Amino acid sequence: MIKNDLLLKALKGESVERPPVWMMRQAGRYLPDFMKLKEKYDFFTRCRTPELATEITVMPIRQIGPDAAILFSDILVVPQAMNIEVEMKPGVGPWLPNPIDSPKKVEQVIVPDVNEELGYVFEAIKMTKQELNDEVPLIGFAGSPWTILCYCVQGQGSKTFDKAKRFCFMNPIAAHTLLQKITDTTIAYLKEKVKAGVDAVQLFDSWGGLLEPKDYQEFSWKYMQQIIEALKDEVPVIAYGKGCWFALDKMAKSGAAALGVDWTCEARNARYLSGGEITLQGNFDPARLYSKPIEIKYMVNDMIKAFGKDRYIANLGHGILPNIPVDNAKAFVDAVKEYKE
Template identity: 50%
Template sequence: MNNRFIKVLKGEAVDRPPVWMMRQAGRYLPDYMKLKARYSFFERIETPELATEITVMPVHQVGVDAAILFSDILVIPKVLGIDVELIPGKGPVLDWTVKSESEYKKLNGEDIISRMPTVEACIKMIKAELPDHIPLIGFVGSPWTVFCYMVQGKGSKDFSEAKSFAYNHPSLALKILDKITIATIEYLGHQIDSGVDVFQVFDSWGGLLDRKNYLQFSYPFIKRICDAFPDFPSIVFAKGGWHLLDDLNQLQCNALGLDWTISADYAKSKVSKDKVLQGNLDPSMLLSSDEILVQRTNEMIASFEGHPYVANLGHGILPNIPVEKAKLFIQTVKNYRYS
């Protein structure tokens, strides 16, 4: 596979940064919305033909350098025995939460792959449909991020219930995190065996923790995931994790994702050159004029020069982004050449 994305992750020189977008397979694409109107969320994830169409869609329609598996981080609580429903306007809602020893014991971590019958078929079909030069990114949520949903029972801006539970019941919280981690490693191994080329760990809510609590409730479990696959290309993205870069730099991963609040200069001062930096355009920048979008994209790439780099957004693409703006962002990166 001779492509810029894999080359950068392996430490090889390229003429321009590769580019993809978090949440690129989804809600901003009109063709995706047509499928969303016809099929439930987990039907889209678990049906190979649908997952393939959605995963491949941004490659052909927007021109990204990598595809990312159409799935969700909440497949882990679902496979552990907690039903998950995505309610329009509310987001994910879990049918029960884990806040006691008895509820912890209800989690079924045995033979989870047997309860994921279509993962392999989805990945193999996607790989067959992707052009040879386009790699497929698999992904998981960090154990802490998944824990937040399993304790809170729904989405939240601050996950105060999940955080207070961890602070007040640390022993039980660590047991729950351990069970999530074991399932996550098994699931990620299944993705790798099925054919993904890279994986990303989304620590979407890690930045809600101060450093001391992060080192107790998030970092060790991400480290276990990275250590389980030491020779496989990997990315860790901790949204809001500017205060954690010194620690994240110690992980056995190939790249660290950055949100839009972290400047290139600050990131380069904290992250060694053997690790790729990925990010970090504010997704709302894609709502600006063409002239501003092109200028800011070029400025972003230039600010990371001298460090291995993958262009991306600082978080997921917003649902109200016009497809033409997404195309312009991608094409601007593709037009860039390193001096």
């Protein structure tokens, strides 16, 4: 029995005194203690060492006080497990020395035994659950197949992911084969996460908003829907799509417990587009955490009023930026906790 069950209640659509709050990337570089570990251990060592992943996951709970923890990991551990080399280059970000840029290379991508390849994640979940001692729920996550494909094909981050799109538009059959392999791996991966103890999962479709609505359905949503379908009876699923306002109507009918929206989709539009029934999560502009704490508190209050306290999870609209002052992050969380109707 989890003591702080605000998030789980919001995911069920139950009424709450105030909305739950957490922040995407809350276990991140804005925390000085995180930076200390970052200096000592490289990125994937932190992901692969359950003790470190646990320490990092719990860090914001102790220091900032959100209502949920999210396991420290990365969406790219999935392609790593699929036999695709992924590095994290300082100053560059994700770096794939051998991008999947031909149909031939898609054939070489495997659907792995997730317990063999990703056992360290499930270990980290068990360890984190122990450490959290049922204070707050633990969220597990995965990237959407489209977003994973973007990195696999492009080989690195990009403003337009033009190579990834070109690959899909010129080789749709190979693209769908790759997307299905990622989907199958992701379903197995998330099911094991649930077995290991996560209380909710979030799918991150960070680059879905680069596609036009028809292509979004074909190359992204179709696969997210499969994952939601496979998971929804075991665990509440939060589907987050950056820039995917145009798909909220379909997303709302998917069986997802909640939909994450970014800051360009104001509450009124998000409620309207999603049909008004489903729990929504978001959508503070991460850059607005540069404002003074007092301003942040006013803006958070306005945001909650606009979404309404029920069927709502306060969050940022994307991940917290690396150089946000801790006090500002705390002001965000505190503002939600202090909310009164």
